[in-house]
Amino acid sequence: MPSDSTDSNKFKQVLVVYNPASGTVGDFDRRLGAMVRHFAEEKGYVVNARPLTQDMTSAEMLAPVMGPFELVVAVGGDGTVGFVLGAVAESGLKIPVGIIPFGTGNLLARALKISTGKHNEDPLERAMDTIIHGDTINLDLGKMNGRWFTIDAGTGPIADAITKPIKEHKTKFRLLAYGWPLLKSVTHRPLRYQLTIDDGEKLDVEASGIFITNSSEMGIGVEGIEHLSDGVLDLLVMNPRSVVDYWRLLARFFRWFILNQDSGHVPYLLRKVKRVHIEMIPKQVSRSPLHRFARKTRDILSGKTHVPKIRFEAEAMIDGEPCGTTPCTIEIVPGAVLVRVPRAEAPAIVK
Template sequence: MVKKQKRARLIYNPTSGQEIMKKNVAEVLNVLEGFGYETSAFQTTPEKDSAKKEAERAALAGFDLVIAAGGDGTINEVVNGIAPLKKRPKMAIIPTGTTNDYARALKVPRGNPVEAAKLIGKNQLIKMDIGQAYEDTYFINIAAAGSFTELTYSVPSQLKTMFGYLAYLVKGVELLPQVSKVPVRITHDNGVFEGDVSMIFTALTNSVGGFEQIAPDAKLDDGKFTLILVKTANLIEILHLIRLVLDGGKHINDRRVEYIKTSYIEIEPKSDKRMMINLDGEYGGDAPITLKNLKNHITFFANTDEISDDALVWSQEELALEAIAQKFAHEVEELKPEIEE
């Protein structure tokens, strides 16, 4: 019996992280070949949705694994390419961006493409939740709205590339006096919130902008968003909330914050003012909008040895058994043609 070889497609952003990936492609391919994958690479282009289109093509071509190498934006694009499909390949990430929130959540080595690729050999998997914002738009980490969030749009893209979240932070402090509250109606699993907010923040992981305390108890695979509503626009109170975030995530119990776990969110503005939605750090459309949590939608390679048990619903033992079951099912699929003959 000739065993079918697994195939992997590396989709990498050549300009991310001072072109670090470009310098390491050959070695990364060699690592993946060593793990039994017939591996090929695709270099993204400035064309719109370049990574997304290639991810969809690779998935439809039957690749077993798609690796996204770049910043969180590249990972978002690749996810958007495979998330709508019924049969989705496994995913891995090689983080080379500035913030790398998703890599922090999955405990993937940052700034070292070869070490990140080696993680695949551990064969540790997590069925990750993915957010759906519109019929054909998905996000991996955050969805946000409100005047507090809209300040980030004024950060020049060059500064974002060079300084990552630090650029947002500096610009945000500079513009904090302009924060205002807007009236909204938000429907979620537990009921309805109606009132004025300066920020609506929805998280899928506990890592946001390099901080791991904004949604400190977020789970990666429970089918729930962490919804945070900031009910103040007072500068002193906002600065106090920021201090509470840095002090172990104590903001979640503050009276000026609504902290909710929910599988879906409907956001409706209650004024004529435009409300822009930020998806994974980029403009993603306007409210009204419904956000759905797609539970366990894409299987990612991760370093589960370093991920806190509190961040997962599935135990590491269950994940290991699931990996064995998937391998068995894959081998049965490979045997089918021979059985039918």
């Protein structure tokens, strides 16, 4: 009589990991039925669905049921996708990950061309076609102080603003929910940082936002799927000081959000890096006339006078979520995980 392990190996298994709280995953039961049908009819897969819980570890998420999984599918927003990709990378498993974007921004899915970002798009249909009929690429991931990220890490008032929208606002207003926090960031003076790059080169910079990106986020960074597998990160130092500077940032965002187009030249791209260490220098930076005007307007509207304090550390974030404070070290992990992408978009196909 064959053993249980032999019988279990006959099953081709796919693990579907989903976040019940993601922005558009509400009718997951119906969508799961469609996924099971697609996987069974076209690939002969047995589907194991596993909801993410708040305290779930990577090992718990990837624990096999009837033998090893041949495919992992992340269903949800950028947070869910990032957690799944980081877990697979940390485990060392060389199995492809498919992405079904059911979140608010779906930034990585847009960067990988799995999603177009159009409001009338069916995320399930396009994503399933990618998973079943697409190609597999080696995807770079970043790490900040040991935590994985897929799109970017950052610090400074502009980066901090990206972490502020609450879930209800993101669900209702989607990416427009970031508008008010970003506008409020104008009231904060730039900060001074020391950057230690790659082989030890040190730079002192003033910035309202430092971003280390693997691809474009909301118009910030360099577009193109090839940048997700090039073995380097883009170091961006943003220090807008005038209405014109902020207007250019806003124009990039709306060009990306509404037209789904790259804005070409990135004026605040400092260089390509593999590793950067960021420390905040506790020294106040002078405000521009725009910052002074915005600060004074806020004081008048709030009826309070805000007294500036010298700061010794700055908040940091990864993929739009808070992630401690400076000092922080960010580095690239080339080819950290395998990901399914549309066939026409794959620049580095894994054979």
